[in-house]
Amino acid sequence: MGLSCKTSKKTKPDFYVGPNGDVLPSTGYRYMDSKYTAATMASKEAPLSYFGFQKFDTGAEVRDKFQIFYEPGNPKSWSDGRLRGEFDTLQLFDKSGNPLVKVPMEAGDTGSIPEPFTRYYPEYGKGGAAQLLPKSKMTVIFDDVTLLPEG
Amino acid sequence: MEEKELINQLEILISKYIEDNEKKATLIDLVKTRGSSIGKAILHEINKSKVPFDPNDSDIIKDIAFHCV
Numbered sequence: 001m002g003l004s005c006k007t008s009k010k011t012k013p014d015f016y017v018g019p020n021g022d023v024l025p026s027t028g029y030r031y032m033d034s035k036y037t038a039a040t041m042a043s044k045e046a047p048l049s050y051f052g053f054q055k056f057d058t059g060a061e062v063r064d065k066f067q068i069f070y071e072p073g074n075p076k077s078w079s080d081g082r083l084r085g086e087f088d089t090l091q092l093f094d095k096s097g098n099p100l101v102k103v104p105m106e107a108g109d110t111g112s113i114p115e116p117f118t119r120y121y122p123e124y125g126k127g128g129a130a131q132l133l134p135k136s137k138m139t140v141i142f143d144d145v146t147l148l149p150e151g
Numbered sequence: 152m153e154e155k156e157l158i159n160q161l162e163i164l165i166s167k168y169i170e171d172n173e174k175k176a177t178l179i180d181l182v183k184t185r186g187s188s189i190g191k192a193i194l195h196e197i198n199k200s201k202v203p204f205d206p207n208d209s210d211i212i213k214d215i216a217f218h219c220v
Contacts, residue, residue: 032217033213033216033217035213035217036217046217047217047218049188049190049191049218049219049220050191050220066220068216068220069194069195069198075204075206075208075209075212076197076198076204076209076212077209077212077213078194078212078213078216078220079213079216079217079220107192107195108189108190108191108192108193108194108195109185109188109189109191109192110181110185110189110192121195133188134188136188137154137186137187137188
């Protein structure tokens with residue numbers, strides 16, 4: 001009789017609820033340019049900026065949903081969105097349980113209207129992704145880092 | 152890239168690619184006040200600029216996006 005050794009996945013709740021009633025899905029996703037693949041896979045961390053809770057599987061889908069400017073060969077391109085970092089959102093609460101993240105304002109967080117779902121830059125994609133932004137600079141630690149196909 | 156360096160790079164890009172002096176001053180003030188958290192807004196303004204883009208700035212754009220988009 002053979003034995004198999006499987007790495008069991010840690011179980012965790014679907015959501016975290018802070019003492020003030022702030023709720024976050026327990027898994028978040030940060031999407032980055034594939035240029036940073038080797039460094040991010042080695043460190044398993046990256047600076048946190050816009051992130052969401054939907055798991056996209058191609059760079060094209062990421063850019064369309066998060067309205068990220070990218071044209072193959074265009075040196076002005078921001079990111080191909082092909083590097084996906086998956087993380088536990090428990091690290092987005094401080095020691096008192098207060099969230100360290102917020103809903104960004106439109107116009108790249110310079111406007112006056114909250115933008116919980118991407119919509120402000122339709123020239124870069126359809127949008128519609130739920131998004132949050134850290135209140136101040138922070139680094140996020142990933143459970144998994146995946147290089148996605150282009151499309 | 153540290154926050155100070157990000158702010159410095161954003162200011163350099165604004166100075167280089169935003170032609171309207173009033174808008175340039177407004178954006179630089181915004182970066183000084185808000186820091187790199189508004190990097191996406193600045194990248195969008197640079198994207199709209201009619202100033203010919205220097206391909207040498209491509210890596211800086213990507214680095215800013217890595218931190219701010």
